Amino acid sequence: MSDDHGDVLWEAFVIALLAVGPVAERRSRYGDKPALFTASREIAHMEAPGVIDLRITRAGWRQVQEHFSGDPAVRRDPSRRDWIELHVSSSADLDRLGGLLAAALAANS
Numbered sequence: 001m002s003d004d005h006g007d008v009l010w011e012a013f014v015i016a017l018l019a020v021g022p023v024a025e026r027r028s029r030y031g032d033k034p035a036l037f038t039a040s041r042e043i044a045h046m047e048a049p050g051v052i053d054l055r056i057t058r059a060g061w062r063q064v065q066e067h068f069s070g071d072p073a074v075r076r077d078p079s080r081r082d083w084i085e086l087h088v089s090s091s092a093d094l095d096r097l098g099g100l101l102a103a104a105l106a107a108n109s
């Protein structure tokens with residue numbers, strides 16, 4: 001996957017999250033990479049082309065885990081507590097993950 005493809009997927013992710021609620025794009029606190037913030041915290045950042053770290057609280061994950069824990073685009077490492085990793089290869093992945101994005105934004109607002 002090229003960096004250009006990763007940039008297109010990041011932009012599609014930004015658009016998908018903006019459709020759910022207010023976020024602002026800035027540089028990440030966790031390195032020099034693009035990130036999205038709510039009013040008070042970083043909610044997502046691009047880890048690598050097609051790989052996005054998404055902040056979701058434990059309570060937020062409990063609300064959606066039944067629906068998204070088996071999704072091939074969602075990877076959750078319990079040791080990372082409030083973060084899950086999204087492996088996005090197309091905008092169809094983002095369409096399918098809309099409920100997860102909404103839960104993450106609601107949990108962090």
